[in-house]
Amino acid sequence: MTSSVSPTLIETAAPTATAEAPFVRTAIDGAVFRIELNRSDARNPLSAEMVTALSKAVDRAEQMDDVRVILFTAAGKAFSAGGDLGNITDRLAVKPGADGRDPIAVGNRRYGEFLSRLAQSPKVTVACVNGAAMGGGAGLVCAVDIAVGSPAARFGFPEAGIGLVPGQILPFVSARVGDQVARRLMLTGERINGVEAHRIGLLDYLAQSEEALPVRVQEVLEFVVATAPAASVATKSLLAQARPLSAQPHEALKNYLDAASVKFAQQMRSEAVEGVTAARERRPARWNVGAGLPPLAAN
Template sequence: MDTATTSASAAGPVRVTRRDAVLHIELNRPEARNPLGPDTVAALDAAVREGGADDAVRVLLFTASGDAFSAGGNLANMQDRLGAPPGSDGRDPIAAGNRLYGDFLARLCASPKVSVAVVQGHAMGGGAGLICACDISVGLAGARYGFPEAAIGLVPGQILPFVVARIGVPAARRLILTGQRIDGIEAHRIGLIDYLAHDAAELADRTSALLSGVLGCGPSASIETKRLLRQVAQPQAGAALASYLDEAAGVFAHQMRTEAVEGVAASRARRKPQWAVPAPRLTH
């Protein structure tokens, strides 16, 4: 693929480049570990819409610049978010903002184009959720994955349907309710990552082979297969998914205003939150 057009500034949070049939969507804030703030989510959503509307595009390829794939949601402006007034509809602005990520993931899942995530570094929270929402993923063995929301008093409600659809309820329950981080080898074992690479060269080779495989399939066959897969593999879709994501956004906002105040403060101070108590040592 030697022809390319760029549709976003290299200085923006997301860099979008089309190379023939592949729309390359690159998270582009490496200095902050590619956080998923409102500007980034809006740019990701616009890129997915762009790819979906372009008949020449057959693959949405997600990558990230820097050492991390994505640190997840951006809590750097937490105090500003807590102080923001309700919207004109009276809705909590935190809930409204959180809900936008669920909209994006639902749109990505519903896209007729095949989505591929290439994971070169750590993916946490919403970053891991983005991987789960993609059709196929390949990642480095040394990357780390996890869902740290509950450990700081939050709930990963917007990504939960997509996480469960990819790795199942038992694995989702275990990772989210313990805050455990896992490496790429374990992520591959449980199905969070489809293909594993042990260095950058192997990651590039596996990505090229994966793209060749996808682009070797009939375009209409791929679109129709994705449509049918959504019917059999995603029982929670359409109005049911929208209702769930609305409720989850409200739960997120409540947690942000209660437990997460302490949880985020503790994380920044590198201490245990007040609710963390010592685990008893079990003896026989």
């Protein structure tokens, strides 16, 4: 693959501060929109403010036509410690609103809405896991398209151990690692490292070491950016449609395959013309020329 990408990913200046600061920082690096969780002093907890900032950042990324990838990283030694329980006393004291809904349930549901929206994003979403990702943090990793980490990464679902339930993240965890592995991890609270996470499919790519993680992430970003833009968006849409079909009647599968054939024909008549020509001529496709990813900003 022809690329001007430097192998020094995440080794330059920090992401620029934005309106979402101090909870997240963002940077645009070529076709990559980077969102950095930025509460390293508290191990990047998923507070209401953090979730709101993440949602706003994703909104901005999705509005940019040139952005192909949304990359999640984190400041400090942890990716995310999960839900913020430091203010539990204050949260318990809040009374139900006029609609009678429990404000704790409302806040919890907001994170599920974010993960659901993230899973449906037309952009390719990638997580670079540089440390511990617990509870909701692990849920975020499970909700993205592609997760990359190192042996030093740590994952766990401690909710049941402290009397809580991982309700909002459970569907995303189960979809990524399977029902039985999700049962094991959530019902035992077992902590696993990056090697085991890769073995069970929680991580898609495993760097050889923590130091090698930036280069491994850069390679994955190059793979994504080398694909045709419209084909990538269409493939994500088809994946979302196909996911529940195994449990549906035959007619649902037939309808999906009918629609997928139309989408295939549309791509054959558009981007595939250039893609096949470029492959025959042993050159990069036009969407990959000059799409080199500059080094991403440092933690």
